[in-house]
Amino acid sequence: MGNSLRIAGVVLVAGLIAAACGSSSPSASKKSSGTHTEASGSNKSTTPTTSGTGTTTTTTTGEATTTTTAAAAAAAAGTQVTPTTAKAAATTTTTAAAASTPGGSLSSNTTSTPAATLTGIGASSIQPFYGKVLYEYNQLNHGVSVNFTGSGSGPGVTAIEQDTANFGQSEVPMTAAQLAASKGPVLQVPVDLGGVAISYHVSGVSGPIQLNGPVLAQIYLRTITNWDDPAIAALQKPGVTLPNENIVPVFRSDTSGPGYDLDQYLIDTSPAWTTAIGATAPSTTWPTAGRATGDSGEDLNAGVASYIQETEGAIGYVEYSYALEANFSNAALLNKSGSYVTPSVSSIAAAGATATALSSTNFNIIYGAGGSTYPLANFSWALIYQKQPTTNIGITLGKLFQWVTTSGQSYSSGLGYAPLPTTAVSLAHSTLVGLQTSSGSPIFTS
Secondary structure (H helix, E strand, O other): OOOOOOOOEEEEHHHOHHHHOOOOOOOOOEOOOOOOOOOOOOOOEEEEEEEOOEEEEEEEEOOEEEEEEHHHHHHHOOOOOOHHHHHHHHHHHHHHHHHOOOOOEOOOOOOOOOOEEEEEEEOOOOHHHHHHHHHHHHHHOOOEEEEEEEOOHHHHHHHHHHOOOOEEEEOOOOOHHHHHOOOOOEEEEEEEEEEEEEEEOOOOOOOOOEEOHHHHHHHHHOOOOEOOOHHHHOOOOOOOOOOOOEOEEEOEOOOOHHHHHHHHHHHHHOHHHHHHHOOOOOOOOOOOOOOOOOOOOEOHHHHHHHHHHHOOOEEEEEEHHHHHHHOOEEOEEEOOOOOEEOOOHHHHHHHHOOOOOOEOOEOOOOOOOOOOOOOOEEEEEEEEEOEOOOHHHHHHHHHHHHHHOOHHHHHOHHHOOEOOOHHHHHHHHHHHOOOEOOOOOEOOEO
């Protein structure tokens, strides 16, 4: 496909004036990510348990450990132990234990944290969203800045496996094998809801061009090579005429979530596709079936977007935010309910609403039900080690992503993303509550 623009963008939160205005240009610059800065934190933890004599609180500070029961405390003070005094002591002790959790309530004071410079690596699909929300978070909490490198979902998973960043980012949650290869338990947090546009550069067409899975599969398998092919023409609304022009399919050279999603859509809708690629499960690596000789694809969303913009007859898959920024024409795709739907904030939100039992192992919303549902929508996942190297870093990460998944969602729509549905917000919160100190003590209360 030639030497098109190959970009891995970096969001430098403290200095992005453009991001403050909501800019999400595909042409973000590539920089190497830094290592995370560690801040010293308290190793103190208080864990309440229950026994026959009341509530037992174990307080650990350094290597010294003391255990006090409600009954023993009352006896030491010369107080008679009754059911009432035992209950009061238990309540007081439990309250004190919760208050001593180093991060306190995850939901309170989300923009008040220890100072830290954090690094993130991963999916370029989320970069326009991060460019805005991480900048805005820095404006509310000047002590925290985040350097995010949008180098693709594959590098995001590798970064967390190798522990070279504070968080990874992937459009597809980590597999069991990837989790096993990591250096400890990993928390996977849904942070945005986006869509994959099938964008095209075909002049003189009053659109949108309508496509279904079987025809799109034939385009990528190169068994349909011209825009005026009868199979494409048969799908169009009356009055839409397509030119006698070569089709140039564009795909990603690197591992990607958008490619995974399109692969899933084609698997769901085209038996010819599964036969050609020899698989019934989607892959973040684009299949080799149908590739032109010497065609290795384009890097990142920005590379695909640039190639589509520069090439007459091109069609490719790209994060909707990039397509929106570039003012691309996007295909209306046939969904499971038989409707042709273009990507939009509302149609992506409709897809997200189908995720009623969302989890990192139940995340697929491709080709979902509903007449207004866009069939190529997905969640993006932040990957964070459960045990943090310092308590302060753990507090900062937890509060940051709690804000991103709640208040930060107010910036989604203007950038081409849909706000997270309630199920995803709840999952993000319950997952972040699981953050722990290096010794395995909880950082936050619920």
